[in-house]
Amino acid sequence: MSRLEIKGLHVSVITEEGSKEILRGVDLVINSGETHAIMGPNGSGKSTLAYSFAGHPKYTITAGTVTLDGADVLDMTVDERAKAGLFLAMQYPVEVPGVSVSNFLRTAVTAIRGEAPKVRTWVGEVKEAMTQLSMDPAFSERNVNEGFSGGEKKRHEILQMELLKPKIAILDETDSGLDVDALRIVSEGVNRVKANQDLGIMLITHYTRILRYIKPDFVHVFAGGRIVEEGGPELATKLEENGYAEYATA
Amino acid sequence: MSLDTLTNYMTPTGREEPWRFTPMNRLAGLHDPAVELRDRVSLEPLDIPSGVSLTIEASDIFPPLSDTEDQIIIRVRESASKLLLLTIDANAEINEPVFLKREVLDLSPEVSRVRIDAGVNSHATIVIENSGDGVIAEEVEINLASGSNIKFVTLQEWSSRAVHVARHHAIIGKDASFTSYVITVGGSLVRILPTVEYKGPGSSAELFGLYFATDGQHFEHRVHVDHKVPGAKSRVNYKGALNGDSARTVWIGDVFIKATAQGTDTYELNRNLLLSHGARADSVPNLEIETGDIVGAGHASTTGRFDDEQLFYLMSRGIPAEQARRLVIRGFFAEIVSKLDIEPIEVRVMERIDGELSEVKS
Secondary structure, three states: OOEEEEEEEEEEEEEOOEEEEEEEEEEEEEEOOOEEEEEOOOOOOHHHHHHHHHOOOOEEEEEEEEEEOOEEHHHOOHHHHHHHOEEEEOOOOOOEEEEEHHHHHHHHHHHHHOOOOOHHHHHHHHHHHHHHOOOOHHHHHOEEOOOOOHHHHHHHHHHHHHHHOOOEEEEEOOOOOOOHHHHHHHHHHHHHHHHHHOOEEEEEEOOOHHHHOOOOOEEEEEEOOEEEEEEOHHHHHHHHHHOOHHHOOO | OOHHHHHHOOOOOOOOHHHOOOOHHHOOOOOOOOOOOEEOOOOEEOOOOOOEEEEEEEHHHOOOOOOOOOHHHHHHHHHOOEEEEEEEOOOOEOOOOEEEEEEOOOOOOEEEEEEEEEOOOOEEEEEEEEEEOOEEEEEEEEEEOOOOEEEEEEEEEEOOOOEEEEEEEEEEOOOOEEEEEEEEEEOOEEEEEEEEEEOOOOOEEEEEEEEEEEOOOEEEEEEEEEEOOOOOEEEEEEEEEEEOOOOEEEEEEEEEEOOOOOOOEEEEEEEEEEOOOOOEEEEEEEEEEOOOOOOEEEEEEEEEEOOHHHHHHHHOOOOOHHHHHHHHHHHHHHHHHHHHOOHHHHHHHHHHHHHHHHHOOO
């Protein structure tokens, strides 16, 4: 059982016009096995929330705390956060030329587990995870995210999540750029990891479409850099009908 | 050197175009006629397989096969009384690389003249390894008879005191293929001129380079490809990284397509990765085309800083910063190194780069 606690989080980003506050006091608790949908209009600060506590250098945390099972996440380096059990599936995964997927996965798993996986079981483990995500085995010889389609990038993110076995995963607009088939495959992957590993999920999305495949326990509406409304799955239905118009001035 | 040649010799000052990037005061006198150049053969073979012969010849019996205006190379031609001649028999298929080695000379300036004659339809890989101290001016001419296929690899793994100025000139016959790898990871000042001319149609050259400069190192590579005959091909791909505020690299890529070179197909590329703020990489691609009747001609040059997004991505998967940097740098060079296909050298070069990466942190 893990618990991610975000309290009073304020985050700024440096722009050409100077420092700009994006998050203005976010409070959120995610426990193992829970799925929290963070929904909101573009520019509301949803992705900043994801990147800032994954430790992206662009964002400065000006106030607040983030703890994972009591440990201060904000005091950790980016790799330490991953080792502590946080995983961020990115909206725009980064290309790393010349580094093969298989080398990358093995290096990451070795770092997270603290020892190199046994060659014998590792090959099978990767193969099985790839098959479940309908990924061609040849995929592992390609360079990380280089020339990947939108769907391939998202599958590759979920593949990593499956192998790295985090406690809490943040899925940042994982549904963007996916057609219906890819969305189903990716969502099934997320549900599988959740079932197997009692994963806590923060699902960041603009649209309700993905919520048909990944059922949220809680829905949080994000606007103007803070959570403005919270509820159960019924809140998503309301958003689907009414959109975000009523939060525009929040 | 005779008085006569001395009077004809124009000591470069550093203001001339070909020298404007070179720190002349660090050439250890290789360009200065007042400094005498030691005249000996310093390269040692490891194994010479059958089909290959290595001899030391009197330099004047083997006059240069090509023209040069480089003042230091002119000095090499005038000062060297001996020539190391490597001959590959016609039709010979040499599967194992032929290694020539030069280890720890000293810091007194010397010259080297080398010639490689590849017979008709021969196949071979030749590797020249330079390491330790040394101050050396060198010319290697590689003459590829028709249908031959030569891979020519030079490794500059010098100490941080070494000075190495060299011209590698390939003369490529009809239907012959020349592939070169210039790998410069050590030395105080290294200035290499990989140059190519073609003798017949169907000839091709692939010129690859890798350099990694750290503090106090100046690595300069001046590629020159001369397309004069029709139907020849060239590809140039040099990649470099710089780590340390006083690291300097220069890459010049001159490709000339003369009016007689119809059907030329050429592309040249240089990429530089700056790992610290003061480091400076000059990159000057230059394409001159005198005929429109070609297959293709292009060039590209990029110089950029280390991508923090890549670092963040790798670290967000648990990979520590140091290891993530190594992965990215290895990835950057993989395109060149993985083509080399000589495993012990691939491993050695990458390990050296790893070592130099951990020495300096940005």
